[in-house]
Amino acid sequence: GAGVSQTPSNKVTEKGKYVELRCDPISGHTALYWYRQSLGQGPEFLIYFQGTGAADDSGLPNDRFFAVRPEGSVSTLKIQRTERGDSAVYLCASSPISGGTLDTQYFGPGTRLTVL
Amino acid sequence: LAKTTQPISMDSYEGQEVNITCSHNNIATNDYITWYQQFPSQGPRFIIQGYKTKVTNEVASLFIPADRKSSTLSLPRVSLSDTAVYYCLVGGGSSASKIIFGSGTRLSIRP
Numbered sequence: 001g002a003g004v005s006q007t008p009s010n011k012v013t014e015k016g017k018y019v020e021l022r023c024d025p026i027s028g029h030t031a032l033y034w035y036r037q038s039l040g041q042g043p044e045f046l047i048y049f050q051g052t053g054a055a056d057d058s059g060l061p062n063d064r065f066f067a068v069r070p071e072g073s074v075s076t077l078k079i080q081r082t083e084r085g086d087s088a089v090y091l092c093a094s095s096p097i098s099g100g101t102l103d104t105q106y107f108g109p110g111t112r113l114t115v116l
Numbered sequence: 117l118a119k120t121t122q123p124i125s126m127d128s129y130e131g132q133e134v135n136i137t138c139s140h141n142n143i144a145t146n147d148y149i150t151w152y153q154q155f156p157s158q159g160p161r162f163i164i165q166g167y168k169t170k171v172t173n174e175v176a177s178l179f180i181p182a183d184r185k186s187s188t189l190s191l192p193r194v195s196l197s198d199t200a201v202y203y204c205l206v207g208g209g210s211s212a213s214k215i216i217f218g219s220g221t222r223l224s225i226r227p
Contacts, residue, residue, distance in 0.1 A: 042217030042219050043160065043217045105160075106162075107159025109157070109159055110157075110159055
């Protein structure tokens with residue numbers, strides 16, 4: 001079946017602009033996660049959705065970052081007033097059950113964001 | 117939160133068995149140990165998960181001693197395609213914020 005997809009695969013923007021990154025999870029997966037990965041580092045947790053609600057957004061670095069999942073499937077990560085330090089690969093993952101390390105997370109290929 | 121310590125990098129040759137050890141001294145009673153593999157330009161991929169003793173699947177084995185303060189991922193007869201970054205994670209329960217990837221171990225396999 002289809003895996004997790006993310007669009008766009010690459011996004012180049014200018015400092016101060018607004019960007020949206022989209023994640024299509026595996027159909028039927030209730031849990032959805034966003035991570036940010038900088039070069040040479042492991043993925044850094046940002047936010048976790050259980051259904052439509054954000055169950056844990058403690059990883060969002062500041063109020064410029066926001067994510068939604070209005071119908072419990074597709075999710076959008078929104079970044080306002082982008083800064084050069086936001087440049088990274090943004091990964092989305094989904095899992096079929098309730099979240100947490102007990103559940104296998106299926107990752108998408110990521111969106112590489114470059115802020116000039 | 118239980119953090120993990122892994123070697124930054126390892127080298128091996130095709131056909132060898134590779135063992136990557138992860139330290140997690142502060143592991144909690146309800147924590148599981150999970151390993152992911154990541155190739156360049158791809159998201160991480162689940163390899164194996166365990167709680168204690170030994171777990172084996174078609175890809176790898178996971179050895180966990182009785183005190184659970186460390187774990188060892190064992191890859192039998194590696195090939196060039198096993199060159200990747202391997203992450204050890206410790207956590208459990210319902211909070212995804214307990215998932216900490218760390219920097220992983222960069223495994224390089226040579227012919």
